[in-house]
Amino acid sequence: MMIFLILTVLLADPWGDASPAVQYGDGAGYGQAYYPENILGPPDPAATPTAPSYGENNLLTLGTDGWVVIEFTDNTVINGDGPDFTVFENVMQTGSGYFRECAFVEVSQNGSDWYMFPWDATTLEGLAGVWPTTGEDPTDPAVSGGDQFDLEDLNLDWIRFVRLTDCGSSVPDGGLFDLDAVASIHWTTGIEDETGTAVSRVFASSPFNSSLTVSTDQRGELRCYSAEGRIVGSWPITDDVSVLNTEALPAGVLLFTINNSSFTAVKLAQ
Ligand SMILES: [Ca+2]
Ligand SMILES: [Ca+2]
């Protein structure tokens, strides 16, 4: 059992994991030989605002009104504090401004019901393809660049799918959107309850520092185990959303259990 959990931790990553659907529009073609690998995993680490990503092995051009779906299979994006995921395109900073090619952004929990982030064709707010990639930590929105999206804006607790659709003629941008990557900011490996007939989910913000927010319909004692299997904390869970004081926990990957559910979360070093 511990081996399975450890493998799960090692395999889970913040990046998009699969692309279950794509529909190309006019002008597509660039990057198709490398699809889907070129839009999964982290964004091009060599990209900077003035020398953005350009290789077909890193980018996929969707074409006019074309779209692509990114799926998270080893992690679930959750609504944490502030933005929850980032979309990276090869936006270029030029002397006087930015060369931008934009896409609409939708999210889904089941891959069939979609919710679009509100957007503005004048300010480009709510679109992807607006801000360049910096090459810094793609999971830290304070430094990563790219375009951040907050599930709070759509009243969603979690999502597993992101769909990007080239804006076509709806937005006066530079041309065709080229997707590099989608990265989670707040995510969990969220394990389902294995016993009950009704599926129960536990969500927790990860990584975390001095507090951990846990969302669950379960009631009981939440226990925390260190990597060595030692109990390092426990809390009674009496509400759907609990904010736990985690100052006393050691840094690193921690295993949490409540009833028959478990999940892992990473505490950052202070
Ligand atoms: Ca992933
Ligand atoms: Ca959020």
Ligand SMILES: [Ca+2]
């Ligand atoms: Ca572009």
Ligand SMILES: [Ca+2]
């Ligand atoms: Ca890429």
